[in-house]
Amino acid sequence: xxxxxxxxxxxxxxxxxxxxxxxxxxxxxxxxxxxxxxxxxxxxxxxxxxxxxxxxxxxxxxxxxxxxxxxxxxxxxxxxxxxxxxxxxxxxxxxxxxxxxxxxxxxxxxxxxxxxxxxxxxxxxxxxxxxxxxxxxxxxxxxxxxxxxxxxxxxxxxxxxxxxxxxxxxxxxxxxxxxxxxxxxxxxxxxxxxxxxxxxxxxxxxxxxxxxxxxxxxxxxxxxxxxxxxxxxxxxxxxxxxxxxxxxxxxxxxxxxxxxxxxxxxxxxxxxxxxxxxxxxxxxxxxxxxxxxxxxxxxxxxxxxxxxxxxxxxxxxxxxxxxxxxxxxxxxxxxxxxxxxxxxxxxxxxxxxxxxxxxxxxxxxxxxxxxxxxxxxxxxxxxxxxxxxxxxxxxxx
Ligand code: 3PG
Ligand code: MG
Numbered sequence: 001x002x003x004x005x006x007x008x009x010x011x012x013x014x015x016x017x018x019x020x021x022x023x024x025x026x027x028x029x030x031x032x033x034x035x036x037x038x039x040x041x042x043x044x045x046x047x048x049x050x051x052x053x054x055x056x057x058x059x060x061x062x063x064x065x066x067x068x069x070x071x072x073x074x075x076x077x078x079x080x081x082x083x084x085x086x087x088x089x090x091x092x093x094x095x096x097x098x099x100x101x102x103x104x105x106x107x108x109x110x111x112x113x114x115x116x117x118x119x120x121x122x123x124x125x126x127x128x129x130x131x132x133x134x135x136x137x138x139x140x141x142x143x144x145x146x147x148x149x150x151x152x153x154x155x156x157x158x159x160x161x162x163x164x165x166x167x168x169x170x171x172x173x174x175x176x177x178x179x180x181x182x183x184x185x186x187x188x189x190x191x192x193x194x195x196x197x198x199x200x201x202x203x204x205x206x207x208x209x210x211x212x213x214x215x216x217x218x219x220x221x222x223x224x225x226x227x228x229x230x231x232x233x234x235x236x237x238x239x240x241x242x243x244x245x246x247x248x249x250x251x252x253x254x255x256x257x258x259x260x261x262x263x264x265x266x267x268x269x270x271x272x273x274x275x276x277x278x279x280x281x282x283x284x285x286x287x288x289x290x291x292x293x294x295x296x297x298x299x300x301x302x303x304x305x306x307x308x309x310x311x312x313x314x315x316x317x318x319x320x321x322x323x324x325x326x327x328x329x330x331x332x333x334x335x336x337x338x339x340x341x342x343x344x345x346x347x348x349x350x351x352x353x354x355x356x357x358x359x360x361x362x363x364x365x366x367x368x369x370x371x372x373x374x375x376x377x378x379x380x381x382x383x384x385x386x387x388x389x390x391x392x393x394x395x396x397x
Contacts, residue, residue: 014053019139023146024060045169078114132159145169148376150391161394178372182351195220195318208386219320235291266297275325295321296331316352340369353380
């Protein structure tokens with residue numbers, strides 16, 4: 001029994017107005033959408049509600065405008081939504097007031113309308129109750145299908161849940177079910193991969209994970225900070241040397257909780273941060289003063305993969321190395337490939353998320369062989385930190 005209401009509970013939508021919060025904050029270049037994944041994820045909810053005869057009204061933010069700004073208009077994104085779902089999508093130049101009300105009044109059962117960027121009104125981010133009520137006048141129900149914006153307590157992501165009957169959309173439902181399997185009620189042993197540049201941005205996350213997972217694998221620039229804290233020389237590598245105490249503290253806490261921390265045992269190092277820079281492999285005790293650690297080495301890859309082979313669940317955030325530059329993507333790609341194979345063999349539940357992570361898994365060509373890959377950035381991180389997400393909390397029964 002899910003703890004939130006879903007579309008299964010929203011039976012009679014025929015002729016009713018359904019406000020659907022989606023995340024249309026998609027990457028764009030020169031007026032064109034460059035990655036439609038978030039739209040594709042929202043499509044089933046939109047289609048299901050329209051097929052049931054609902055009047056579907058899409059709400060979303062785009063970018064971080066300060067007030068109305070034409071460069072952050074959702075109009076070109078609405079056109080992309082129409083393309084992805086293969087149905088007409090009307091557009092209204094404002095998300096509240098007369099333009100929105102007229103466009104909603106013109107909707108027929110099964111019709112779809114996209115309203116202009118909610119962030120054109122500063123009241124959106126303030127979660128202003130009067131603004132939420134203005135939005136609520138446009139609908140009979142509120143469906144939240146934007147997990148990736150659920151860490152924001154804004155009027156369209158949270159406030160509406162207090163004034164209209166609230167339901168999780170299909171994408172939100174899939175996301176919550178995947179996350180539950182990954183960390184809230186997982187099959188043990190559970191491993192987490194935490195990579196990326198900095199320990200300082202992931203302190204809360206590491207703190208939460210050591211109480212929940214059995215194996216914590218640390219990669220990326222973060223790992224250098226831990227190696228440095230253990231007395232290793234890291235040369236010119238990116239490392240937060242002032243966080244050595246913090247890193248040692250995390251290791252001690254992990255030990256006390258029985259969480260195994262996996263750090264690199266070897267590294268691929270280069271003299272400069274550049275694709276195809278001349279590189280060599282060294283064990284972590286022989287990093288030279290002029291060396292920069294840019295990836296984990298082959299023995300570390302083997303070590304990580306052997307740990308993956310003995311766990312049942314994997315949650316992954318952050319790359320192992322400088323994955324955007326060949327050949328320093330090797331560690332990330334090989335571990336991702338191993339995780340994908342274990343997943344396909346039915347031996348592993350694998351869930352990944354976070355902006356860089358998804359880019360890395362897509363580049364490795366493994367994203368569709370993971371159990372679930374979230375499109376969320378900040379929301380996925382806050383979930384991994386164990387923080388309640390306002391846009392999810394408001395859906396709970
Ligand atoms: C995202 O892209 O992570 C979400 O759409 C949230 O956007 P925000 O960070 O501007 O709130
Ligand atoms: Mg963002």
